[in-house]
Amino acid sequence: MLRCPQVGEFARPSGITRAERLFGESDYMLHVVTRDLKAFQTLYDRRLLPLPSVLRLTSTLVMKSIFQDRPLPL
Structure with missing residues (x-):
């Protein structure tokens, strides 16, 4: 959990490929x-x-990727 982070905080550590703001x-x-x-x-x-x-970190590791970047049905 983060308290109003500066966007740059996510850019500094290498290895972060994507950052998303969530509901919940x-x-x-x-x-x-x-x-x-x-x-x-x-x-x-x-x-x-x-x-x-x-404030708090939780992590989940991916065991296996089933598919990625599937086209959206628009």
Whole structure:
């Protein structure tokens, strides 16, 4: 959970590929790509947790991508 972050806070840590503002319990969702779990832990502990606007972080790891960037039925 973030307290009114500056957009630039998301741009600083490398590995963040996408940031989205949400409705609901969580305020933001960051999509992160790292080379391995150790690199993810480093990003989480050293780059995201210290951000002044971060109150709480939760993470979910993708086990398998089923499909990506599917065309919208417009």
